[in-house]
Amino acid sequence: MKKLIQPKDESRLAGALLVWYDRHHRDLPWRISPPMAKKGVKPDPYHIWLSEVMLQQTTVQAVKPYFQKFLARWPKVTDLAAAPSEDVMAAWAGLGYYARARNLKKCAEAVATEHGGVFPDSEEGLRALPGIGDYTAAAVAAIAFNRQAAVMDGNVERVISRLYAIADPLPGSKPQMKAKVAALTPADRPGDFAQAMMDLGATICTPKRPACSLCPFRDDCLALSAHDPELFPVKAAKKAKPVRLGAAFVAVDGMNRILLRRRPDKGLLGGMTEVPTTEWTARIDGDDTEASAPFTAAWQAKGVVTHVFTHFELRLSVFFVENVKGFANSHHEWWEPIANLEEQALPTVMKKAIVAAIPEAFTPAR
DNA sequence: AAACCGTGGAT
């Protein structure tokens, strides 16, 4: 009986990919490369988990220095569990998506107190921890514990959508693609298979101008045989970013200290440090002027800082005043020596605002 | 389930 659809030889595809990976894998600080694995070196689940959380929606290049810094400061997950939250937030500052840092801390505490300092070795056990979703649970299970878990991230979505020429748009086509990944994932070396799929997506099956001639799947790829891999994956259209306006107030007292405060734990930049600001709204009125300053002073306009967040663009009017008399407002506010700014949990947008008012704020003192 | 949640590099 003739089949209407010719199924691919899944084991042959996985084998071809692993051969490619043995030769062309990337060397990464958190990775046990195939030659080391052959010598019996095992991945450290703490390292794999830490890297996976940092890599969520974040480039390898951006993660590398943060990964090294965290590992040097907190060598074991129990060290991270015992660390003050403020230290963790400050160390994460600049990486973005700060809920990840809050959940990282919660997860480390859960592993330390509920699992005896040892990560669960199953996808289900990992999935129950804070900050670990479908992707990360599968990735840690496969990479750290050699579990046959179907790992699907943005890279894998691109590879699979092209290999099978999936015309349905993301994110609706995710279950369909996950089933394809599960069918492809081998019992032998599932961790390397997952990393190989992601390396392939990152280096060969790229969003633009993929290097199809170098791809181990070149003879099986339906998108390539249809002559346009760049058409995949199909995605739903995204919405335009609205603009929000606000003002930020950089106040310095007579002792070279700057007025800072802590943002609420939830929401945008949750738990991070900021200079006093107004609300950020779409309104064009007096809210972006010195009239809405935290206290009356000779505020000087220092221009407008633009910063693009995930779902809106912010235009912050920056105001500056110096030699003000220091005062205690609430327990959410404090005066911090400018020399200590580097150690604060300041998100990038706040560093921009401070630099607009004090250009040398982050230059090391001579 | 759609909205929310950062940042910087590549094109």
Place this chain on the structure above:
DNA sequence: TATCCAAGGTT
């Protein structure tokens, strides 16, 4: 300059 998007998760 504008757009995309990178090892996604939570609510």
